[in-house]
Amino acid sequence: MLDYTGCPLDRTGRRVHGVGPDRRDPRAGTVGRAGHVEGLVDAPARRKKILLVDDSDTALILERMILNRQSYELLVARDGQEAIDKALAERPDLIVMDVMMPGVNGFEATRVLRSKEPTKSTPIILVTTRSEAENMEAGFESGCTDYITKPINGTEFLAKIRTCLKG
Template identity: 45%
Template sequence: MKRILIVDDNDDSRELVKKILKKYDYEIIEAIDGEDAIAKAVTYRPDLILMDISIPKMDGYEVTRRLKARPDFKATSIIAFTAHAMRGDQEKAFESGCDGYISKPINVREFPEQIKVYLKEK
């Protein structure tokens, strides 16, 4: 069973993603801020991390940089999962170490396939 860490401080956003992904038998771990994200990533070793950028305590860019700096997370796929969809936001996510980018609001029909693609790349 693939394990996915959802990092998002918005309850509704996390619940929607959880509801969609649980249909595909993924194990879902949740984090609500940057510090929680690092702690849960280290504890649970997810196969994929969906990283919101605007989260409390430490933004998603910094969390991504810190995780990708660790040898044990270099191969872990971290996907920017954000409403930041302005010019340059996607590039900034990739510069911080993100392996992909999914903008919110998500397309409920396409989202599961996007996740499958990112998990296959691992």
């Protein structure tokens, strides 16, 4: 199990320190000459790409602060149309999108992305300040994978992102 920063946790929920190739953890391989890690696959892992979509600078700053420690590649769009264009061009692993934006809103952008072959299975988390049941229902009807309300709780936000990226 990992905490919100990605640090391993023991059975009691405490952080496990000293884990990794530099600490000779047998699960992580051994460090050979020239600093190469032996016993692991040589191909570098591709960083997961997340597209953040919001017209609010404050919301984008908060989302980036939460995600910056996680080694994700972050892309930004300011409205629904830009999100559609970037998603089709960049093919992110996950889209986190505000619902209420000028022009193309999050519901409309989600419907368009679900209709396009390159993004039809890309997980989409819709974010909004409204927590009423009808808005959540509209979000799921538009094709979103999950829903989160503002103000964003960092722990919940990361948990939903990790769950969507695993699927």
